[in-house]
Amino acid sequence: MVKAHSLLYAIYICLIVSIICGALLYFANLYNQLNLYYNLQEELYIQNQSLVNFALGNKIIPQEIEKDENSGIVGNYKTKSYGLLTLLLAESSVGNDTVTSAHFVGNYVTDKTAIYLTNISKSLSYSGTVTLTGNSELPSDFIDAAYINNSPNKFTNNGKITVSDIKLPEINPDFEKIFEETEGVKTALKDVEKPKDSLYYNSFFNETKEIYINSSLSNIIFKGNFILRSKDSIRIQKNAVLEDVILIAPKITFESGFKGTVQAFATKGIELEEKVTLNYPSVICVYNKNEEESKIIIKKESLISGAVVLFGNSPDDFEKSSMEIAEEGLIFGDIYCTGKLALRSNVYGSVYTNRFFVKTMASTYDNTISDVEINASKRPAYFISIPLFNNQKSAYGILKKVL
Amino acid sequence: MVFLKKYYSVKANSILESVIALTIISICLYFAILIFASVFTPRTSAKFYNTQNKVNELFFLSQLKNDSLQYESGDENLLIEEEIVNDRLKKISVQYKDSTQFKFEKSFYVENNP
Numbered sequence: 408m409v410k411a412h413s414l415l416y417a418i419y420i421c422l423i424v425s426i427i428c429g430a431l432l433y434f435a436n437l438y439n440q441l442n443l444y445y446n447l448q449e450e451l452y453i454q455n456q457s458l459v460n461f462a463l464g465n466k467i468i469p470q471e472i473e474k475d476e477n478s479g480i481v482g483n484y485k486t487k488s489y490g491l492l493t494l495l496l497a498e499s500s501v502g503n504d505t506v507t508s509a510h511f512v513g514n515y516v517t518d519k520t521a522i523y524l525t526n527i528s529k530s531l532s533y534s535g536t537v538t539l540t541g542n543s544e545l546p547s548d549f550i551d552a553a554y555i556n557n558s559p560n561k562f563t564n565n566g567k568i569t570v571s572d573i574k575l576p577e578i579n580p581d582f583e584k585i586f587e588e589t590e591g592v593k594t595a596l597k598d599v600e601k602p603k604d605s606l607y608y609n610s611f612f613n614e615t616k617e618i619y620i621n622s623s624l625s626n627i628i629f630k631g632n633f634i635l636r637s638k639d640s641i642r643i644q645k646n647a648v649l650e651d652v653i654l655i656a657p658k659i660t661f662e663s664g665f666k667g668t669v670q671a672f673a674t675k676g677i678e679l680e681e682k683v684t685l686n687y688p689s690v691i692c693v694y695n696k697n698e699e700e701s702k703i704i705i706k707k708e709s710l711i712s713g714a715v716v717l718f719g720n721s722p723d724d725f726e727k728s729s730m731e732i733a734e735e736g737l738i739f740g741d742i743y744c745t746g747k748l749a750l751r752s753n754v755y756g757s758v759y760t761n762r763f764f765v766k767t768m769a770s771t772y773d774n775t776i777s778d779v780e781i782n783a784s785k786r787p788a789y790f791i792s793i794p795l796f797n798n799q800k801s802a803y804g805i806l807k808k809v810l
Numbered sequence: 811m812v813f814l815k816k817y818y819s820v821k822a823n824s825i826l827e828s829v830i831a832l833t834i835i836s837i838c839l840y841f842a843i844l845i846f847a848s849v850f851t852p853r854t855s856a857k858f859y860n861t862q863n864k865v866n867e868l869f870f871l872s873q874l875k876n877d878s879l880q881y882e883s884g885d886e887n888l889l890i891e892e893e894i895v896n897d898r899l900k901k902i903s904v905q906y907k908d909s910t911q912f913k914f915e916k917s918f919y920v921e922n923n924p
Contacts, residue, residue, distance in 0.1 A: 413830075416831065417835050421835065425838070435854065438854065453866060453918060457919045460921050464899025464922070465899065477916060802898050
């Protein structure tokens with residue numbers, strides 16, 4: 408016989424149901440919290456990318472972006488210059504959660520110029536196998552053959568040739584500004600803390616750190632927002648790791664085999680020894696407005712993605728400034744030289760110069776190019792050049808995402 | 811019959827006790843159902859996350875290739891609106907709505923590459 412104690416059974420059932428409900432509520436709460444966290448992070452990340460698109464679409468002009476009504480995410484962005492590049496800092500936040508991003512941005516330039524040689528001396532001649540793809544502006548619309556090393560001459564030109572002006576296009580005034588002394592905090596290398604023990608790292612959201620360094624940089628890692636300065640010459644050894652840093656010194660030398668991403672600015676000269684690789688976006692720039700000689704020397708098998716610039720001399724005094732680029736290398740980007748240029752490596756981009764020269768054991772040939780390919784169309788459509796000229800800003804794009 | 815009386819007679823102590831017990835159980839079940847209903851909302855369903863992932867996927871697709879959204883119009887519940895902000899920028903609003911009145915909205919900016 409089963410005795411009925413209905414009230415007692417009812418309380419048992421209630422107890423069981425409340426335990427089940429309690430457990431359900433507890434797990435649901437945990438599940439919700441976790442999902443909310445992941446969803447919010449993902450939403451913030453997407454809204455941040457959307458904000459970057461918004462900034463690029465508005466040509467990085469600071470503008471209010473409306474608050475996202477569905478998620479309540481607020482976004483804002485600002486730009487600042489870093490060397491020759493522009494930095495876009497975007498921040499999306501809701502409550503205490505924030506997602507930030509930093510990108511190097513630039514505007515697309517559809518420069519189809521292969522060679523711009525100013526019309527101040529004799530016409531251009533070629534020797535060996537020379538290929539030009541893109542439009543050229545030269546002292547005369549005819550390119551003569553020169554016989555330098557007894558090899559057969561072959562010239563291919565895919566583009567229009569027009570007569571050039573007596574002056575190179577005006578360079579972007581930002582190049583000169585880099586060499587001006589800044590008012591930022593300058594510290595010696597020994598006073599700088601290493602946040603992660605083995606490397607020097609500074610986020611682009613922080614203020615730029617300017618550091619005075621010794622004449623040689625070896626066994627050291629610098630990443631991010633740094634300006635490395637020296638009052639004398641700097642020699643960068645191949646075991647140094649430099650990423651997105653700016654170097655400013657009278658003379659800079661990169662040891663053979665060095666690889667990195669740098670913007671190097673010098674007043675007397677820059678030398679790249681053999682097999683140096685400077686990744687995109689890198690800049691090699693010499694600005695010499697004094698009477699002394701200045702030189703950029705790029706030795707064999709070096710690869711530079713970005714720009715190589717030599718400027719500052721007056722137009723009638725270009726003999727004192729020279730740029731020598733040895734064979735078997737590649738310049739992926741533009742060359743601007745207000746002095747004279749010895750070009751033996753291929754260029755996938757544009758070359759602007761006052762004079763070419765080829766130096767052999769026996770003699771020097773002016774306004775001659777030998778065994779090179781200059782191809783302006785080998786830059787892909789998404790390639791953003793270093794802003795050499797202050798031309799009309801069209802569409803903006805991302806060069807690189809940085810931390 | 812005697813056998814049945816001996817083994818199957820269920821005695822209630824009182825009718826009142828049974829009624830109170832039933833009331834307690836029904837109140838308890840009522841709260842249980844309320845809790846279940848509040849826990850299993852549309853926002854906690856797998857479908858909600860599927861939809862959200864789908865919309866996020868649309869954002870990444872439109873980032874990669876501008877015309878990729880036109881192939882997504884096969885889903886009747888998905889309403890995609892494009893608003894051209896300027897010649898380089900467009901705003902995309904995605905709305906998901908189905909027969910259960912479940913609604914989900916999201917908007918983002920993508921570059922308008924010609």
